Amino acid sequence: MNRQDCFRELLGIKVLEVKEGYSRVSLKVAREHTNFLGATHGGAIFTLADCAFAEAVNFGDTRAMAVQVSINFLRPSSEGDVLMAEASKVSEGKTFALYNITISREGKLVALFSGLAYKLPAEK
Amino acid sequence: MNRQDCFRELLGIKVLEVKEGYSRVSLKVAREHTNFLGATHGGAIFTLADCAFAEAVNFGDTRAMAVQVSINFLRPSSEGDVLMAEASKVSEGKTFALYNITISREGKLVALFSGLAYKLPAEK
Amino acid sequence: MNRQDCFRELLGIKVLEVKEGYSRVSLKVAREHTNFLGATHGGAIFTLADCAFAEAVNFGDTRAMAVQVSINFLRPSSEGDVLMAEASKVSEGKTFALYNITISREGKLVALFSGLAYKLPAEK
């Protein structure tokens, strides 16, 4: 991964921890992350979780891409909140990896993201 | 909607058309929307579709919030591409509205977003 | 496909039409398909749609298996109703095929099923 993750930088998402099958990232919600109702935009919450997913699933030599994601929005959040996304591997085979990512604020669940990644065949 | 959609502005998403049960928005992919592979970040694609969804589902006096979204990523896109998201109502009742949002580039499908919104009871 | 689809036969699902990228199947809801509320069981509705999906995606020489499905339940149905499931291809590449399946009763949408299939490499 010699390239920058520019979109992650645009949002100000911080990578806190990455290890095999796991990662943890965070975002301090600013006004620029909010929607017309003043709540955190669904796209910012999705992006936070997607960054956790990408870090965990691409750990080491694996290269994988998201093919399908389901996300449930459970609680609103707003400017000033610190959101934490934590990715945990549910299952991994030769071809697919499935991760659950929880997005929470002070330990309370804000959203739940379930992502399926397709593992790219290794380049020779 | 007297507040700004700040996150939409941060990304540079343009609202092209909104009417009952329908909307169309677009994004010109810049370097800031890309991930470490140089492709459009999944979070940027989701956000584009989510903006189309929000515009269509909140048209007129209705206030609704996304409770669940499923998204399939079908084709990569990258810097310089113009992505179009088009939201179409699938079903609407008293309590829920279901929308399909297609994200495409030059008529080719890049992603498919299916969003379920819960309609908030009207304020008195 | 020299084997029987035993589960489809147990339910009494009829295959009405199959062609490239498309299929149509039906079920007459009997008491045995209902849940404790007297409505058609979600599992019966899913199965009907899954049969349409399997027929369409395995048309010709392709062998594919469902890896992820999202289903929205929109309207109840009950004993005596005739449910129709119609599968239409949304997108197909070398590795994946995405289908939308509508489940309807007298033209009204009962449920919407979105299925992602992984295409098995051809046996030699």
Add this chain to the structure above:
Amino acid sequence: MNRQDCFRELLGIKVLEVKEGYSRVSLKVAREHTNFLGATHGGAIFTLADCAFAEAVNFGDTRAMAVQVSINFLRPSSEGDVLMAEASKVSEGKTFALYNITISREGKLVALFSGLAYKLPAEK
């Protein structure tokens, strides 16, 4: 719940345990549950998980209905296997309840089901 769950009985699904926020059900896969490939039909796996979901979410006086489900199929299973589905509450508010249901065979994950239920207003 004075009515029978006829579809559950048709399949031979057994309810093993139900308590607040949790349930466990099982199915011994017979030939009648298989598809044309000889594997357990996706519809039978979904139904097993949906029964666990329904038992847990309707525990006590609550009446709720599934509005959206996402399911990932991870491993095949076949005739003779005993499948166990275990439902656990992820989140519950006034209006919605979200459950994860794991489907496993001898402790190995066969499928993962994530279900969103809408809680019906109490009758007076």
